[in-house]
Amino acid sequence: MIFERYIQRENLKVFVISQNVIWLSAVFMGILASIPKILQLKVSLAEILVDCLTAFLYSLYVWFYNLYTLPKYANHAITTRFFGARLIWSLLLGFLVMGLLVIVNQLLFQDHLIGSMILMYQFRGVLINLTIYMFLYLLYQSYINQVMAVELERTKSDHLEARYELLKQQVNPHFLFNSLNTLKSMVEVGDEHSANFIVKLSEFYRYSLENRQKDVVPVHEELKMLNAYFYLIQARFEEGVSLQVNISAGHQKATIPVFTLQLLAENAVKHNIVSVDQPLNIRVTSSDNWIIVQNNLQLKSIPEPSTKIGLENVNQRYLHLTGLSIEVKADDQYFTVKLPAHEYISN
Template identity: 55%
Template sequence: MGILASIPKILQLHVTPVELAVDAVIAFLFSLAIWYYNIYGLPKFSSIRVTNRFFNLRLLYSVSFGIVLMLILVILHQLLFPKYHFQAMILMYQFRGILINLTIYMFLYFLYQTYRHHKIELELEHVKADHLSAQYESLKQQVNPHFLFNSLNTLKSMVEMEDKHSTEFILNLSDFYRFTLEKRKQDLIPLAEELSILRSYMFLLSARFEEGIDFEDQIPIAYATSLIPPFTLQLLIENCIKHNVVSLEQPLTISLYIKQDMLCVKNNLQLKTNTEPSLKMGLENINQRYQHLMHKNIGIDETANSFTVKLPLL
């Protein structure tokens, strides 16, 4: 800025090198001082209220400071170099100073507004993420107590009947809830881990419904390291059981398979007749979770005989 501000002097062919250097030094020192004055006027260092308006007290203080500073610099240089008569060009220096001041202020103003906008966007993303996590956690909490109650009733019946699978049932129940405690804070887990705990979950359901539920896992081993939000498959299967008849006369078939790099959860439709219409809040919550974590949507295909949810894999 010191060099640019000296261009008018350079265009005067009779200007001396010393006069040119002094002129550049005045502009340089002024620009440096104004730069730091405006930097330390930002909210991090100042108590002046933040505003989105360009014309505000901060600008008024900066221009006033610049006018006084330029006057002091010109007087000092006049005292050091009296033969150049800098006082005769005080208006030119002040006009130049105001232009420099406005340029620096404008640059910092737009830079800071961009920073604020970016910071607000980040805060909104964090709030959205916390909100989704809370919703997802609430959804899991709705499923788990209900599932635990049914599992304990099943275990009670098995013990009373002296079922030889009682011990295995207890171990699978223990594994399932240990996994719940370990993974509930994670956003994504390998598909292999999700399927491992899902098998324990399905064993518990099979003990409860016996031949009334048929589970088919057709996931290739190549997808074991793909990532998925934890409890997604459990919630979808619980959703199948919630809305469909599960009985020995009408077995519920649930299939897992990969199609076009999407994990598909498919069940035959045999809807209960005495339940309220589904609001699909569980599916919507899972979809929002996918949008936040993977920026993708889940797919839903419903026909007269089947219901399929398609999950993107990372």
């Protein structure tokens, strides 16, 4: 009877009512509205059929008019109000339609209707209009509530999936394995920076533990973690990688989803050549309402396996927290990610 289907051009669910429901309810309305005529004495079958037909045609008009004024067909915002412009227009046009049906009835059947009978037809039309409008309103509002509930569950699911992926990134065993190997090599050769490496490694994982339950953090805190992370990367690749940070004081007060900068830096190192001959340069800057992370593009000839969910993870968290999307741009020279950095993002 009542179901959902998909429109391919927008790939969105829309509200649809079966034609059987419309036609059968119109027949029922026609019979129900004609009961007073049926109960009268000395009324011919033709008069009863004409009365039923009038109510039937009017019911069809009310159904299709109200269906085609829903937001699905008309460019109207979804509203939860019962009394509004749609109902007023439906009633006003209903007066005209019922008047036309009465005139046609009189012309075809030479039925001389007195004023009280015309008013009765109009009153009957108002009752039919309100009944169908209320029924359709309740169905449509129920449908909208179901769609909103499904969308809310989908958003929660996406957010939980993003949080789970973030948690896995925080305790990336591959990164920890590489860091410990680097530390082992530094200790074996007596590198004087071994102590600093241990401090930065502990800072990175302490930051991970302290912020794993947070959604967003101030940019200046995220930069502290990024510097600790990048110190570990530079200890491994030395002059093969560099980080430049130039973010205004105002942008540093803004908040962004936790671990965003670290994830983007990690992606840059993972997918690009990092060597002294071909150094990887990562720049973190700010402009207008954006934090911009950019690196020179020098993709590895044999790319590492990628789940392709890192950037999508960041984008989903931005959509969940701000309703805004990140911007990604790649050309022959640079790979650039622009992150919305609006101060109204709340913690």
